[in-house]
Amino acid sequence: MVLVAAGPLDWTTALRRAPLLPLAAALSVVLLAEGPGGSRVLDLDPERPATVEVAVPVLGAAAWERADHGWTARARVRVIEQSGRRVTGPGRVWLRLGGDGAPPQETRLRVRGYFSRRPAYRNLHVSRPGEWGFNVKSRGLMLAVGRAPGRGLRLLAGLRQWLLRPVDEAVGPGALLARALVFGDARRVPPEWRTGLRRAGLSHLLAVSGLHVGLLLAGFWWIFGALSGRLAWAGAVSILLLYGCLVGPRPSFLRAAVMALLVFLAMALERPPQALNSLCAALILILALDPDAGGDLGFRLSFLATAGILVLAPRLLTWWRGGPETRPPKPVAAALAATFAAQLATLPITAVEIGLLTPLSPLLNLAFVPLTALVLGFSLVWVALAALASTPVLSAAAGPCARAVQTILDLLSVPFASLAHLPPGLWLAPPVSVDGTAALALATWLGVLASGFRRAIWALALVLICTPASPEDEPVLAMLDVGQGEAVLLRSGERGPVILVDGGGFRRGNFAEAALLQALAAEGVHRIDLGILSHGDSDHCRGLLELTSYLRIERLWAVPVELRDGCGRALADRLGGRVRGVGRGYADRVGAWDLEVLHPGADRPEGGNSASMVVRACAGGSCVLLTGDLDLMGERELLARSRRRGIPLRSEVLKVAHHGSRTSTGAALLAAVNPDLALVSAGRRNPYGHPSPEVVTRIERRGVRVLRTDLHGRIEVRFRRDGSGGRRPVLRVAAWPRRRAG
Numbered sequence: 001m002v003l004v005a006a007g008p009l010d011w012t013t014a015l016r017r018a019p020l021l022p023l024a025a026a027l028s029v030v031l032l033a034e035g036p037g038g039s040r041v042l043d044l045d046p047e048r049p050a051t052v053e054v055a056v057p058v059l060g061a062a063a064w065e066r067a068d069h070g071w072t073a074r075a076r077v078r079v080i081e082q083s084g085r086r087v088t089g090p091g092r093v094w095l096r097l098g099g100d101g102a103p104p105q106e107t108r109l110r111v112r113g114y115f116s117r118r119p120a121y122r123n124l125h126v127s128r129p130g131e132w133g134f135n136v137k138s139r140g141l142m143l144a145v146g147r148a149p150g151r152g153l154r155l156l157a158g159l160r161q162w163l164l165r166p167v168d169e170a171v172g173p174g175a176l177l178a179r180a181l182v183f184g185d186a187r188r189v190p191p192e193w194r195t196g197l198r199r200a201g202l203s204h205l206l207a208v209s210g211l212h213v214g215l216l217l218a219g220f221w222w223i224f225g226a227l228s229g230r231l232a233w234a235g236a237v238s239i240l241l242l243y244g245c246l247v248g249p250r251p252s253f254l255r256a257a258v259m260a261l262l263v264f265l266a267m268a269l270e271r272p273p274q275a276l277n278s279l280c281a282a283l284i285l286i287l288a289l290d291p292d293a294g295g296d297l298g299f300r301l302s303f304l305a306t307a308g309i310l311v312l313a314p315r316l317l318t319w320w321r322g323g324p325e326t327r328p329p330k331p332v333a334a335a336l337a338a339t340f341a342a343q344l345a346t347l348p349i350t351a352v353e354i355g356l357l358t359p360l361s362p363l364l365n366l367a368f369v370p371l372t373a374l375v376l377g378f379s380l381v382w383v384a385l386a387a388l389a390s391t392p393v394l395s396a397a398a399g400p401c402a403r404a405v406q407t408i409l410d411l412l413s414v415p416f417a418s419l420a421h422l423p424p425g426l427w428l429a430p431p432v433s434v435d436g437t438a439a440l441a442l443a444t445w446l447g448v449l450a451s452g453f454r455r456a457i458w459a460l461a462l463v464l465i466c467t468p469a470s471p472e473d474e475p476v477l478a479m480l481d482v483g484q485g486e487a488v489l490l491r492s493g494e495r496g497p498v499i500l501v502d503g504g505g506f507r508r509g510n511f512a513e514a515a516l517l518q519a520l521a522a523e524g525v526h527r528i529d530l531g532i533l534s535h536g537d538s539d540h541c542r543g544l545l546e547l548t549s550y551l552r553i554e555r556l557w558a559v560p561v562e563l564r565d566g567c568g569r570a571l572a573d574r575l576g577g578r579v580r581g582v583g584r585g586y587a588d589r590v591g592a593w594d595l596e597v598l599h600p601g602a603d604r605p606e607g608g609n610s611a612s613m614v615v616r617a618c619a620g621g622s623c624v625l626l627t628g629d630l631d632l633m634g635e636r637e638l639l640a641r642s643r644r645r646g647i648p649l650r651s652e653v654l655k656v657a658h659h660g661s662r663t664s665t666g667a668a669l670l671a672a673v674n675p676d677l678a679l680v681s682a683g684r685r686n687p688y689g690h691p692s693p694e695v696v697t698r699i700e701r702r703g704v705r706v707l708r709t710d711l712h713g714r715i716e717v718r719f720r721r722d723g724s725g726g727r728r729p730v731l732r733v734a735a736w737p738r739r740r741a742g
Helices: 002-006 011-016 020-032 151-169 173-183 191-200 210-224 229-247 251-268 275-289 291-295 297-319 330-353 361-389 395-412 414-421 436-451 453-465 511-522 538-547 566-578 632-645 667-673 693-700
Strands: 050-055 065-067 070-082 092-098 108-116 133-136 142-144 475-479 488-492 498-501 530-533 556-558 579-581 587-590 593-599 614-619 622-626 653-655 677-680 705-708 715-721 727-733
Touching (some): 173 361, 191 361, 210 251, 210 361, 297 330, 330 361, 395 414, 511 538, 593 632, 677 715
Parallel strands (some): 530 556, 556 579, 677 705
Antiparallel strands (some): 050 070, 050 108, 715 727
16 A cells, blocks of 8 residues: 555566565565464463563553553563563563552563463364463552653653543544544444454554555645655655654554655665565564564564555456456456455465454445545544644634534544444354464465466365365264353254353453354354353353354343343343243253253342353253353252252253352252263363362262363263164363363
């Protein structure tokens, strides 16, 4: 995009003179990067405190900012000391300072605290762990070891804060978009907007990169293109540097900025700009100055998208054959080729890291890229007017203009908000599960595509022909590894109906996007025939709620009291008439599974763990008892009614209630169920001590085998036919090494 804005480029010459060997090496570096933390071996222990020397940026979205419970900044790690010795660790962390005290002004700090990050979830698709954070309890655990920023940096930081303050004080959707586009900080954009953009393949519109730099320079050239050559170049470079001060030195922006500067230099020297040379030079320079930039997802996507536009787009235009009556106008064809090429080039990364295909992205980009350019232009004008209006001298003149421009921004933000209301389905964003080996094969296919369209088609056909399909019709239970939450999958063979009991979830953040979608895609699940909500806590409900943005849930069972408020109410509002309030005695057959609700009654007035839904699922004579978060009081109610009514509780498999809490799974329930196998869903090193050693011991004393997701990852139980025509449970535990307890 930078090159299109800066001047015309001869695609044929660029390809003929392309440094293919350096480009191939650069692509390998980017494709093989490991994401957060890189591929380095870390020997730090997150359980122990550490003393870390960090460098905190002064400019951009990575600088100190107010958070819910203190301050956060994106810091670069220089030295880590733990237990009296230096250890290796991540190159960057989210530095979190607790309390109300303001952080130090110095950029070099020595801090003491604990490392933390979201663990990898070990299902058929092993998710990547989250970004590293470093938690500091108070200002007293921070010591400045460097000087305060120089006067120039302080002036630039003050300018950024002066421009940002009225944006933060403004109310309205346009202000949120302006903050993301002008200041490179999309953290305040509503989660439903981000989900809508992600499903449409338009997340890059809010991530400052070459697109925004190109739009900014194109706008400058359109307005000031009549200036003399040197004046125009100086103005363009000044605009680029000022924008860099607003968004900060993020790797994706630096890649675009270095390429733009090299193009400017080539044109100033009256030399033809070599796009691929500039791209490789930018990569080498950035990685030489900051080796950890290779692990930044935005940088990798930005680099690969640019490489795809430069290499694949010209070939796509060449292959686009057709008569004048069927061929679209040249600008439309060029835009489609560029967006489709960028999507193809980034596919090996997006399939692994994001787990979504976005087939409508090229078409939607045709509408939203020009719209983003318009929003960016109005945002820049509005930010300047709002800052001027905040000064008493100019408020009377600039205030009405700022309000008028903000009204326009609010109207222009409506299409971005409307993306959140698109119905889910495979037509919009089918989830996929791709591991590193498959991503490498995909990258190889893209290389074949670059060398010839026919070769690529033959290679793809060969792969599809040589990949056999082996559907199985056995009923299967899969307890997914969802950390400190629960999600149990019941299937009637690989092509049968799918039942999902709970969906895990985070209190903050989108769990479906982080792990659940790709875990289900690896299971071959693209639709939920029946969802069951055991109760409304976030670690059971939020994943289901977030999943509705991507997959269709045909029906949902829930206890009526859980649908009154909170996450359960939001889920009911999302699904509408597909939600059914159920209680004890309700039964149905879904595929191979006979389901019966045993607890609580549909008329129960209060919620809580005592009202957690208990479902007995049977297939071919073998049964599973799913107990949600049922506590001891709820167990006594369940046992009393089962004895009065003669309802059998005997089940071969018991899903241990409440992650193995000591307030559940009493001896009386174990005696009534008499399981052969007990399954526990708990997060690794969770702060609650789940599962309780007391509960595990109680179960094991009965000769019952206990399997735990915190130790074993995903757990699968297949119900295979025996000689008598019934079914018996057969275990399959994940093949990766067992984790240490604790």
